[in-house]
Amino acid sequence: MVLATTCGSTGTAQTTAEFSGRVVDVNDAPLSGVRIQTSAPVADSPHGRYQAIESIQTDAAGEFKFESNDLPNHPIIGFKKEGYLDRWITPKGAESVTVQLHQPFEITGTVGDYKGVPVTDAFVTTVALAEDVFPVLTYPSDDQGNFRIDGLPSLPVRIVVSTDSNSPQLVTVNANNAHAPLKVRLLPGRRIEFFLKDEQGNPISDAAIVSSKWRGHGGIQLRGKTDEQGRCVFRSAPADEVEYRFTHPEHSETIASFSATKDVCEVVLEPASTPTEGIDSGTGDFAYQTLHLCEPDGTVIRPLITNKELLARYCRHGSPNISADGSTIAFDARELIEGYDWTYGHVIVANVDGSNARVVSDGMIPSLSPDGSHVALSRMPKYASKDGARGQSIWTMKCDGTQAKMIADSGAWGVHWTSDGQSLVFFGGRDENGNYVRRNQLRIYDLATRSIRAAWSQEESPFVSMGFHFNLSHRGRLAVINGRRPDGTTAAAVVDLDQGIDSLRYFAPRSNGVLPVVDRTMDFHVSNRFVLVTSGEGGPRHPELWSIHGNSQPLKFPGLPVDREVKDSIITLDGQHLIALINGKPN
Structure with missing residues (x-):
């Protein structure tokens, strides 16, 4: 993206952003008529709202050029064409880009x-x-x-x-x-045996061995742990080399490649220079539940929040949310004080790596504006009534706690920011006639006009009631919802907010007819092809990545602890980390 400073008719300097490139199909043929859109923050908006920048289309050569005084430094650009999968990119550098769109395939x-x-x-x-x-x-x-x-x-x-x-x-x-x-x-599998030991030759038990690459890429799935003698055997290895990762909490990670052989593969693990922090056990109370930064497979790295004093005080976390630009995280938290239940929640905002954490306000279920400058949240009457709210209410404010503005009250709850920054989505509250709105529909607040419309009517809703942990996508305007249907069963689905109930797609139940989703945080993968949910199937609660469009098996996270509940999980937008809420006490 190129920035150029020009002088307007009034003599005032203006910065014009230029973003250009070409859109092609899988065969590198140009695609014309591709709609290209983005949005930008409105200066001095009390709500941190964004406005749409006029969309453009590619020409016959598939080329385009965006020129605007309003483009932010890191815009999220969307490319849409009927019959092709939507795509979003954030330009890096000044070079022209080539964007490839794909048709659905199997x-x-x-x-x-x-x-x-x-x-x-x-x-x-x-x-x-x-x-x-x-x-x-x-x-x-x-x-x-x-x-x-x-x-x-x-x-x-x-x-x-x-x-x-x-x-x-x-x-x-x-x-x-x-x-x-x-x-x-x-072909029949090849056998490979490992022996892990320390520098003194002592066997290392309970060390994890995971295949990471085979023939240059991932996809191979060999995973195991060493026994008391420090040994681990795979019987389905290929004949040629595989790259393996060897990890243990008290030793430094080692990466080495081995081929299947009759000889035992010996690996020496050095002592860790800085011991892995691992799981934050805190007080040992089952109610002590904190967010953790994990590897993509769920292997725990450390507690997310680096401010130990703040972490010790606010140590029951929930409802994490990442801004659309991937820079900032917000979540609710409360103190472990007798008599304090969820209604005593506060909202904490931090950098996505857990640094610079600070308490912003009382409140629950926060959602960040696309650039992480503002936060929307739900407030209980015990706090918000002093600010003029009636009953439960939803608010926006800057992430330093200033410029608090109420959006709706009288039972409004669960507010979320759309990724284009133009709308807030919630449920409950009262309609324009003063009637309470049932919690079986989503309502959309337009930040520009300050008007509210229903995503679908209460009468056409497929739910009798909806769970309050619905969520919105980091790209586009999709919502994932769950709730109770008229026949008493529970269901979860994805819906396009602008297309309404006709776009609703249900997640298929398991073979036993059960949909094991727990009413906890649900989060979209940045690709818009998956939703991360908390499953209650087969033991302690744990996260699973469910496909929206496909028939793949739910993706699990084998590095997570099997003896603790893990819930309210999200994936960072670069795909490099899982952030998960883990109980301090084993089950």
């Missing part, structure tokens, strides 16, 4: 063993090679060995097919072979 195939017998429940793992933040997904093969992959953003795709007893096979799918069904044959 990949099909069959998995068999070396004799051609169909393999059931093989792991068909995909890596989108052109998308840095897109997660690694796994699709199962059925009882005939067939698999179907959809919901992927772009080609090329690396596919690794494996089982617990076969060597993995690798296929790269590109525009040339994406339409032909794949036939994958698996």
